[in-house]
Amino acid sequence: MSALDFTHRFIPATGESHRVLLLLHGTGGDENDLLPLGRQLDPQAALLSPRGKVLENGMPRFFRRFAEGVFDEEDVLRRASELADFVTAAAAEYRFHPADVVALGYSNGANIAAAMLLLRPEVLSRAILLRAMVPLSQPPAADLTGKQVLISAGSHDPIISAENAQQLAALLGDRGATVDLQIQQASHGLVPEDLQLAKEFLTRSV
Numbered sequence: 105m106s107a108l109d110f111t112h113r114f115i116p117a118t119g120e121s122h123r124v125l126l127l128l129h130g131t132g133g134d135e136n137d138l139l140p141l142g143r144q145l146d147p148q149a150a151l152l153s154p155r156g157k158v159l160e161n162g163m164p165r166f167f168r169r170f171a172e173g174v175f176d177e178e179d180v181l182r183r184a185s186e187l188a189d190f191v192t193a194a195a196a197e198y199r200f201h202p203a204d205v206v207a208l209g210y211s212n213g214a215n216i217a218a219a220m221l222l223l224r225p226e227v228l229s230r231a232i233l234l235r236a237m238v239p240l241s242q243p244p245a246a247d248l249t250g251k252q253v254l255i256s257a258g259s260h261d262p263i264i265s266a267e268n269a270q271q272l273a274a275l276l277g278d279r280g281a282t283v284d285l286q287i288q289q290a291s292h293g294l295v296p297e298d299l300q301l302a303k304e305f306l307t308r309s310v
Contacts, residue, residue, distance in 0.1 A: 107186075107193035110154035111135055114198055121148035122204045123306075126191060126228070128213025129156065130235075132163035142208060145303050152194055152205075154187070156212070166216035172263060173237065180219050180239055187216060188224035206306065207231040210294065211263075215239045218272060221253070221281070222246050232256075232302045235292055237264045238272045249280035254305040256298045258290040 113135045117123065123146060127138035135155040142151045156166035158179070167183040168176040195202055207228050209217035214236035221231055222243045230252040253276050257269035266287055273285040284305065288297050 107189040108197055110157065110187070110190045112152065112154040112190075112194075113139065114153075114194065115139070115151040116198070117148055117150040119148045121146070121150070122200070123149040124200045124205045125149045125151050126205050126207045126209075126217075127151060127153035128166065128207060128209035128217050129153075129164070130211030130213055131160065131165050133210075133213070134164055138208065138210065138213075141299070145208070145299065146306055149206075150198070150200060152191070152198070154190060156216075157186075158183070165212050167212075167219075175215075175239065177240055180216075181223065184216055184219035184223045184239075188220050188227045191220075191227045202227050203229050205229060208234075208302070209236065210234045211236075211292065218276070221248060221251065221276065222279075225251060230305075232305060233272070234294060234298055234302070235261060235264055236272055237268045238275060243275060246279050248276060251276075251281040252305075253281050253283045254301060255283060255285045256301055257285070257287050258292055259287050261290070261292045263292050 125142045127142050129137040135153045156164040158165040168179040207217035214233040217231050218236050219239040225246050233255045273283045277283045
């Protein structure tokens with residue numbers, strides 16, 4: 105089976121941009137869900153947007169969970185590696201370099217992006233994690249030196265506590281990543297401040 109077996113969309117870069125935004129949707133999204141957001145944040149970047157393979161009550165996700173906030177960690181390990189293989193295969197197919205890949209994940213997509221950073225850091229250079237939480241209770245001792253990460257959390261998110269977002273920031277930072285944690289006056293949904301932070305992060309991450 106080809107590693108390029110995720111249902112996905114790829115939109116080539118325009119102009120001279122080498123950046124590739126890896127768009128990772130939340131529960132119930134699909135490969136089209138974050139395309140407008142990706143284009144809004146970077147009008148010239150290539151967009152690579154896979155659909156999660158796990159179905160929860162018919163809604164696509166990137167890994168299984170036992171309950172809200174309680175992950176099937178064996179599945180997280182397997183799915184993060186599978187998604188990393190997909191990114192590697194897509195790089196060969198569409199002729200881009202992993203050093204140019206920036207993950208942009210929301211909720212479940214942000215969680216799988218965080219897991220990829222910890223398990224397969226070679227496939228991502230930077231990550232924007234919107235409403236993310238710690239994906240693994242015993243994460244590996246990855247070397248994230250040189251990785252740049254933006255975490256944007258909601259102060260009254262009923263799914264992810266600010267403390268959990270802080271734990272994720274510390275976890276990545278302890279492994280060498282440069283982490284910018286921002287707490288919005290928001291719930292689990294995105295607000296304009298999230299998008300402004302993401303745009304500023306991309307502007308300074310060149």
